Structure formats: C-alpha cells, structure tokens
Amino acid sequence: MAAAATGAVKLLGHKMSLFVTRVEIALNLKKVGYEFVQVEVHGQKSEILVKSNPVYKKIPVLIHQGKPICESAIIVEYIDEMWTSEPPILPSHHFDRAVARFWTTYIDDKLLSLLKALAFGAAEGSSKAETVDRVAEVLQLLEEAFAECSHGKDYFGGDTIGYVDIALGSCLRWMKTVEEIKNVRLLDEKKVPLLVDWAERFLQDKAVKEVTPEIDEFRQYAKMILASAR
Incomplete structure (x- = not known):
C-alpha cells in the first residue's frame, strides 16, 4: 500500500503471523497506507528486522517516520493514538480500556499458549483431551466477556471492531487450522454461540x-511448520 500522508509507514512482518495480522487490521481500520516488508523469520533473521528490533528480533515492527515500534499490542495502541480518525480501537473510558487490555493479555497468555500446545506439544489420548478441555474453558470465559463487553452489539468493541476483537480475531484462522490437523472441535456453536456468530x-x-490469508494457506504453512518441528 502507499505511504500514509502523515509520514512514511512500513510494516515488517510475515503474512502468516497472527501478530502481524493484528497490526494490518488496525492500519486498515484507520485507513492508513503502509508498505509491507516481508522478512525472514525462520533461520537467519533478516538484517532489517535485527536492526529495527535488536532486543527481541521478532515481528511485527512498525516503522513510522523512521522510528520502530515493536510488539503487536503496543503497535495497535500506537496506531489508535497516532491516527485518531474513526473508528476508535480502544474504548474512551479508562475502565473499559483497562478491561480491554486485560482480555487481550488473557488471550495471549492463555489461548495462544494452549493452541500452540495442542498443535505441537499435546500427545494423543488424555493429554490431548485435557488440552482441548482447557481451551474450552478459556473460550467459555471469552464468551462471557463478549456478552459483557459488547453490550448486545456486534463486537467486543461495540458497534465496531475494537482492541479485543483484533486480538481474538487474529487467532481464528489458526484455531480452525488446529481443529483440522488435530481433528478436534474448539469453537463450538453449542458451547459458545455468541463467539461463533x-x-x-x-x-x-x-x-x-x-489482510487475512485464506484457510488453505494456513493449512500449507502449518504442515511446513509441523514437519520442521519433528
């Protein structure tokens, strides 16, 4: 995409990274033009990535007016504060902002770690079943959080996609991929109907x-990652 009028914007990332997808969704919501720079994340890291994020050497990195901003949640907040056009990504009320940050952290700490364990670490049998049960518990809490945060509207953010929507929504394709490769049901309309809708x-x-790759792309990428992990 073209550079934004407020200054050149670049996004260092990889198209299959859900953390990068979060940033792209935020930029799209704010209608911010940007240049996407695909970087190597497997094996030797790209020079531009190491230079832009020397501490963690991880994607995504947003470069705005020559200055790098790292970590997806921080970048999304930066985008919301830098480009104040509608729609807002974080709630305006301080308490609601704190709640949104809480659930976003919960998604990263609990849901993503369980999905990773299910895809790469959970063995067949009881261990796999236990992990699926733990995912179900997490999703049930998020179902309840949606009912509370949405106030009967379409999104966690109300009428429009917000901070928690971006955090959880970026996981959906990966969740579907894990369901397929492990032959399990995670997002079950009988258990979490609000989240399914x-x-x-x-x-x-x-x-x-x-900015969200198709499910076939996730399948192929997951097969490659699983093969390299063996």
Missing part, C-alpha cells in the same frame, strides 16, 4: 478480509 462477522469485515 461474532467470528463469522469479524472475518467478513472488509478491513479483516483484505
């Missing part, structure tokens, strides 16, 4: 569809 709305949003 929300997920469909989220993935159909234009700002999301433009």
Whole structure:
C-alpha cells in the first residue's frame, strides 16, 4: 500500500503471523497506507528486522517516520493514538480500556499458549483431551466477556471492531487450522454461540478480509511448520 500522508509507514512482518495480522487490521481500520516488508523469520533473521528490533528480533515492527515500534499490542495502541480518525480501537473510558487490555493479555497468555500446545506439544489420548478441555474453558470465559463487553452489539468493541476483537480475531484462522490437523472441535456453536456468530462477522469485515490469508494457506504453512518441528 502507499505511504500514509502523515509520514512514511512500513510494516515488517510475515503474512502468516497472527501478530502481524493484528497490526494490518488496525492500519486498515484507520485507513492508513503502509508498505509491507516481508522478512525472514525462520533461520537467519533478516538484517532489517535485527536492526529495527535488536532486543527481541521478532515481528511485527512498525516503522513510522523512521522510528520502530515493536510488539503487536503496543503497535495497535500506537496506531489508535497516532491516527485518531474513526473508528476508535480502544474504548474512551479508562475502565473499559483497562478491561480491554486485560482480555487481550488473557488471550495471549492463555489461548495462544494452549493452541500452540495442542498443535505441537499435546500427545494423543488424555493429554490431548485435557488440552482441548482447557481451551474450552478459556473460550467459555471469552464468551462471557463478549456478552459483557459488547453490550448486545456486534463486537467486543461495540458497534465496531475494537482492541479485543483484533486480538481474538487474529487467532481464528489458526484455531480452525488446529481443529483440522488435530481433528478436534474448539469453537463450538453449542458451547459458545455468541463467539461463533461474532467470528463469522469479524472475518467478513472488509478491513479483516483484505489482510487475512485464506484457510488453505494456513493449512500449507502449518504442515511446513509441523514437519520442521519433528
């Protein structure tokens, strides 16, 4: 995409990274033009990545007016504060902002770690079943959080996609991929009907569809990662 009028914007990332997808969704919501720079994340890291994020050497990195910003959650907040046009990503009320940050941290700490364990670490049998049960518990709490945060509207953020929507929504394709490769059901409409309906709305949003790879791409990428992990 073209550079934004407020200063050159570059995003260092990899198209299959859900953390990068979070940043792209935020940029799309704010209609910020940017240049996407695909970087090597497997094996030897790209020089531009090491230079831009010398501490963690991880994606995503947003470079705005020559200055790098790292960590997806921090970048999304930066985008919301830097480009104040509608729609807002974080709530305006301080308490609601704190709640949104809490659930975003919960998603990263609990849901993502369990999905990773299920895909790469959980063995067949009871260990796999226990992990699936733990994912179900996490999703049930997020179902309840959605009911509370959405106030009967379409998204965690209310009428429009917000901070928690971006955090959880970026996991949806990977969750579907894990369901397929492990032959399990995670996002079950009988258990979390609100989240199932929300997920469909989220993935159909234009700002999301433009930057979210198709499920076939995730399948192929997951097969490659699993093969290299053996």
